[in-house]
Every structure is written in C-alpha cells, then in structure tokens.
Amino acid sequence: MERCPFCGWQLISCSCVFKKLGYAYKEKTWDEETKSLRGHPTCGLPKDVYEKGLPPKQEKKWHKILEKKGRIPYIVYPLLCSRCGEHWPDFFMVPDDVWEHYVEPMERDSIICMPCFREIVTLIDGDPDVLALLNDKAILHFHG
Numbered sequence: 001m002e003r004c005p006f007c008g009w010q011l012i013s014c015s016c017v018f019k020k021l022g023y024a025y026k027e028k029t030w031d032e033e034t035k036s037l038r039g040h041p042t043c044g045l046p047k048d049v050y051e052k053g054l055p056p057k058q059e060k061k062w063h064k065i066l067e068k069k070g071r072i073p074y075i076v077y078p079l080l081c082s083r084c085g086e087h088w089p090d091f092f093m094v095p096d097d098v099w100e101h102y103v104e105p106m107e108r109d110s111i112i113c114m115p116c117f118r119e120i121v122t123l124i125d126g127d128p129d130v131l132a133l134l135n136d137k138a139i140l141h142f143h144g
Contacts, residue, residue, distance in 0.1 A: 003072040017054070017062050018045060082110035083120075089113035098130055 001010040018025035028039035042050035078087045092114050102120050121130050
C-alpha cells in the first residue's frame with residue numbers, strides 16, 4: 001500500500017486527507033470500560049463525505065496536495081530469515097524459554113526459518129525433546 005507522505009501510515013486509511021482539506025476530523029477512540037468506540041458518529045465529517053468519500057473536486061485537490069508534497073511509492077521489502085536469507089519463510093512459534101536458550105540476545109527479534117532453527121538447536125546441544133517439538137504437528141505454523 002502506498003504510504004502517506006505526511007504521517008507515514010497507509011495512504012488509503014490515514015486521516016491526513018481530511019485534515020489537509022480542512023475538515024474537523026476526530027478519530028474515534030476505544031473505550032475499554034464499555035468495550036465500544038467513542039466519538040462523533042461521522043468522526044466530525046459531513047455525513048455525505050463520511051458515507052460516500054470525497055466529491056471529485058476535493059479528490060483532485062487532495063491529489064494536488066499529494067503531488068506537491070511528493071508521493072511515496074509502494075515498495076515490497078520481503079521478510080527474510082536472518083541466518084540464511086530465505087524470502088518469506090513460514091513462521092512458527094516455540095515457547096519463549098526455548099527461543100531464548102537457542103537464539104542469541106541480539107537476534108531474538110529477528111526472523112529465523114524452521115530449517116535454520118533446527119540447525120541451531122543441533123549445533124548447540126541437539127536436545128532431542130526440542131527437536132521432537134519442532135517435528136510435532138501441533139507446533140504453530142503460519143505463512144508470512
């Protein structure tokens with residue numbers, strides 16, 4: 001998704017468009033007590049803008065504002081295994097104490113693919129229980 005040159009978030013969902021066009025936009029907030037959203041029903045926008053989007057004239061004005069600021073094209077930055085460089089490895093989860101035992105502190109926030117993690121376990125101590133855990137179908141896998 002293209003990034004907003006004003007806030008850095010996804011252009012399609014940020015509120016900069018309304019703020020830059022002079023609307024009194026106010027985001028709704030989550031009320032933990034009532035477990036519901038609080039705020040103006042249309043976030044302070046005119047009802048037709050809230051329900052149907054910007055009229056064509058304002059849409060053109062917004063695009064001119066974007067062009068003047070400079071647009072940020074969408075570029076894919078793939079997730080990589082920090083050890084072997086595999087693109088978009090499947091994710092998996094192990095208990096925190098297992099991860100902390102086998103992954104050095106400076107790499108604990110990194111992505112490591114399953115084959116590399118198995119190799120790390122084997123290189124460090126080859127714990128059969130951990131290797132069995134990694135072969136267990138119950139371990140959580142999901143695609144990145």
